[in-house]
Structures are given as C-alpha cells and as structure tokens.
Amino acid sequence: MSTKTLNYDTTNAKSLLREVSERSSQNLSACYQCRRCAAGCPVGEETGVTPDRLIRMVVLGDREEALNNLLVWQCVACYTCGTRCPNNIQTARITETLKQMSKEAHLDPLRPRVADFHSSFMAAAEHVGRFNEIEGMGLYEAKTAIKELKKGDLQAVIDEMMGQAKLGMKMMKKKRMHFKVDKVKNVAEVKALYRKAKQGKGA
Ligand code: SF4
Ligand code: SF4
Incomplete structure (x- = not known):
C-alpha cells in the first residue's frame, strides 16, 4: 500500500474537489476515511491505492497524485466500495472522472x-x-x-x-x-x- 506523503495544495484544493465532485456527481466531502471501501476493493492491494486514499488525494488538492495513480487505470468498476460506503460514495465514478481529466491534461497513462x-x-x-x-x-x-x-x-x-x-x-x-x-x-x-x-x- 502506498505510504507516500500527500501534498496539501492550499491554493488549488478547493477547485480540484469542486471539479471532481461535480463531474463525478459524488460528494467527496462526505468521506470520513472510515476505510470500509478499502477492505473490499479487489485491486487496492495491487495498485497500492484504495478508494479512501484516492479521495484523500482529491480533497487535499494533490492533483499530480490524483491523476497519476494505478487505481484510476485499474479500477474495474465493480462498485463494491460504493455498496460498503456509509455515505454512498461511488468511487468508480471518481476513477472514471479522473481518467477523463488525465486524458484531457494529456498525461502519459500509467496503463x-x-x-x-x-x-x-x-x-x-x-x-x-x-x-x-x-x-x-x-x-x-x-x-x-x-x-x-x-x-x-x-x-x-x-x-x-x-x-x-x-x-x-x-x-x-x-x-x-x-x-x-x-x-x-x-x-x-x-x-x-x-x-x-x-x-x-x-x-
Ligand atoms: S467507505 Fe465511504 S466514507 Fe468510508 S473511507 Fe470509503 S469512501 Fe470514505
Ligand atoms: S469500483 Fe473500483 S475502486 Fe471501487 S471497489 Fe471496485 S475496483 Fe475498487
């Protein structure tokens, strides 16, 4: 599991959170990092990034990490995380949004x-x-x-x-x-x- 320290971008955190929330129609602000989603994600271990961690990247405004991680490319959209989340956050929609944003930014895809x-x-x-x-x-x-x-x-x-x-x-x-x-x-x-x-x- 990734232990990399995430960067809090005080200038851009709000705008990144707003963009991802609006485009994915998910309320990322409701995530209180209980990690129920992490336990069920079938690719969390392999990618080194679990849904809660991905959401944290966005909330902190760490754009580079949010757009460049393996969960974005290897999420299989099984929706297990969403069914376990007490706040009904569907991370599959967040990974899809970040995939689109990564493409729009012309970043080299990790996969x-x-x-x-x-x-x-x-x-x-x-x-x-x-x-x-x-x-x-x-x-x-x-x-x-x-x-x-x-x-x-x-x-x-x-x-x-x-x-x-x-x-x-x-x-x-x-x-x-x-x-x-x-x-x-x-x-x-x-x-x-x-x-x-x-x-x-x-x-
Ligand atoms: S289960 Fe929901 S609230 Fe809990 S960490 Fe995952 S996304 Fe956040
Ligand atoms: S939808 Fe994606 S992030 Fe959620 S549990 Fe399945 S593979 Fe993991």
Whole structure:
C-alpha cells in the first residue's frame, strides 16, 4: 500500500474537489476515511491505492497524485466500495472522472492499453448507443498496432492479432461474439448525454 506523503495544495484544493465532485456527481466531502471501501476493493492491494486514499488525494488538492495513480487505470468498476460506503460514495465514478481529466491534461497513462481500450469503448458506445465488439475491438486493435509499428515491432502486432483471433474463436464457439451491430432505440439520447458530459468538462 502506498505510504507516500500527500501534498496539501492550499491554493488549488478547493477547485480540484469542486471539479471532481461535480463531474463525478459524488460528494467527496462526505468521506470520513472510515476505510470500509478499502477492505473490499479487489485491486487496492495491487495498485497500492484504495478508494479512501484516492479521495484523500482529491480533497487535499494533490492533483499530480490524483491523476497519476494505478487505481484510476485499474479500477474495474465493480462498485463494491460504493455498496460498503456509509455515505454512498461511488468511487468508480471518481476513477472514471479522473481518467477523463488525465486524458484531457494529456498525461502519459500509467496503463496505456487501458487508456486505448477506454477511448475505443467510449467511441464505439457513442456511435450506436452501446458497446459493440466489432467496432470497439477494431479501434482498440488499430491503436495498438499503430503504436507497435511506430516502435518497429511487427512481431508484437502479429502476436497480438493471433492472440485476439484465438480469443475470438473461443467466444464464437460459446456464442459470445456478436457480429450484428445493435443500435439502442434512441441513439440521439445517448449522443446528447455525451455532449452534456463534454460540455461539463472542466466545470
Ligand atoms: S467507505 Fe465511504 S466514507 Fe468510508 S473511507 Fe470509503 S469512501 Fe470514505
Ligand atoms: S469500483 Fe473500483 S475502486 Fe471501487 S471497489 Fe471496485 S475496483 Fe475498487
């Protein structure tokens, strides 16, 4: 578990707390550090950051730590922390907000593949209102391949393609691979939500 001392930024603490609270719709100020959430987080030990600690970073205004920690990239959005929290704080929404803020600040993601998957997921879901494997995974694989090719690592691209092909075959056998792109009934509503979220950035 991270024991790094957090910095209290007296100038910017309030604005960071306000931004994260508004964008995530979570009342971070209600956190009294009881750590009930920490006990149930499946990635807390691996990432070295538990939900209570993440909230502390934001409350203290330690922007650098809040935008650069592994929990932001490895939170699996299981919502265990939220179900345990006596104040109903859903840290999954906070990690999602911080992920977006980290991208907007053009910081190098601590988990580049997670960042690429996240971008691909968001783009595919905006298009038809829900995630579809063909578009989402296609975008993700293209991003990954371009990066590997830039490094001159053609073998990595081939290995990735072979791995994904094998996985795809397994999914097809179990009827978990969908080639049909199912749109939600009202894609315009989903697009409006995306627009609203984009307008709200930096609020
Ligand atoms: S359970 Fe809720 S109040 Fe307790 S530390 Fe976690 S987020 Fe804060
Ligand atoms: S939602 Fe994220 S932060 Fe909360 S318990 Fe699950 S993995 Fe941990």
